Amino acid sequence: MHVLFVLDPLPGLKAYKDSSVAMMRALHARGHTLSVALQSDLYIDHGTVFARYEPIALVSDADLHGHEWWTARGEAAEQPVAAFDAVLMRKDPPFDMEYVYSTQLLDYAQAKGARVFNQGSAIRNHPEKLAITEFPELTTPTLVTSSMARIKAFYAEHKDVIVKPLDGMGGTGIFRLQPNDANLNAILETLTDNGQQTIMAQRYIPEIVKGDKRILIIGGEPVPYALARIPLAGETRGNLAAGGRGVAQPLSESDRRIAMAVAPKLAARGLLLIGLDVIGEYVTEINVTSPTCFVEITEQTGFDVADMFAQALERAVSGSVAVPNEAIATS
Structure with a gap:
């Protein structure tokens, strides 16, 4: 090819x-x-x-x-x-x-x-943070809005929440709002541009201390290992760009269940490569632009992620894996 x-x-x-x-x-x-x-x-x-x-x-x-x-x-x-x-x-x-x-x-x-x-x-059609809302059964309570009043009500209900922009990457712009946070107004004013910018709020997931897991799905099949990105002490972000430490580990039963709930639907839409971000038992992001972590998983486990991708690409090009054009046909 x-x-x-x-x-x-x-x-x-x-x-x-x-x-x-x-x-x-x-x-x-x-x-x-x-x-x-x-x-x-x-x-x-x-x-x-x-x-x-x-x-x-x-x-x-x-x-x-x-x-x-x-x-x-x-x-x-x-x-x-x-x-x-x-x-x-x-x-x-x-x-x-x-x-x-x-x-x-x-x-x-x-x-x-x-x-x-x-x-x-x-x-x-799959903005990486918003895409999780298609699978509410797999997500922690999540609110997407530009209304500071709605976010404050969500915060009052859940006490401990994460707020983040919809277009951030590498952990940028993510804040944790804990009970009685003195910076609540300043953070929300900044992130929402005083109510003009839509952001996401999610109930805090304590399992972040065990890592924000990247689960790769290639050709509709999950890679058998995830990369758990473990935050630095005192940090709430596991992103490698934010200093997180990547530890490869076999998929748990819960990881595989989540991956197989998402994979068939998204693969059928023309997504050969997907990167799920999972904390505990919740999907927090669905990456489809340029998912990473191939090298870290391969180096730590010996499982050749890139070769799995190359073989999936060969199958897709040869036609043994259908890549639908339905989105183009209806556009």
Whole structure:
């Protein structure tokens, strides 16, 4: 296969821990050809979506802590996106309007035969924090609103709550409001922009001390290990970007039950790769843009997550795993 990665500039990736790089290495090991493009390299000309792309080759035995793990494989070129065997949308957030436009271009390309993973429409229709509200039976009590009065009532009911923006990543903007919190008004005024910005409030889940687990679902099947991101002492956020410590562990019976409740529905919508965030027995986020933690799980358990992904991609492209176009057909 010739696989196009739409992602951030290669020199800025931390190859030793980057999941997209792990995907590239697994695909390369299985004999596939790789190219890369930026969001800005996608364009439409006379109704056809093109990509300006750079063919790359991976350097064997490269030091992944350096920048020479890849090399250009010929000159940059341009061709219709549908001419690639697979297109992987791996651009990291922010999920801004430019990101939205990219997913729309990929949808148009898919209508002309491109094989896109995760599908543009599926990414747009699953905002990563809001998506959990489709599964209320799997979530802690959750409120989504811009009304400070409603949030205060929710806080008065549950006493100990988490409030966070809907577009944050890496743990940014997350606050824990405990009983009699003197900063309540200031925090809510800031997060909601004085009632103009919609945010999420959730009942605090004490099991966060045991870790915020990332459960990966690939091709509708859960990876058998999760990465529990354990917060620093005195911290309420387990995100690795916020200093959390990642510990791989086998899926519990509860983890597997949660994953299998979510996987069939979302996989059927064109989501080849999903990253569930689970605290205790509750889903707190459903990541579909560029889920990570491949490397950490593989290094600690020996289970090759990237190879599982590469095999799932091969099946999806060959047609043994159907990728529906229903979202495009109805748009």
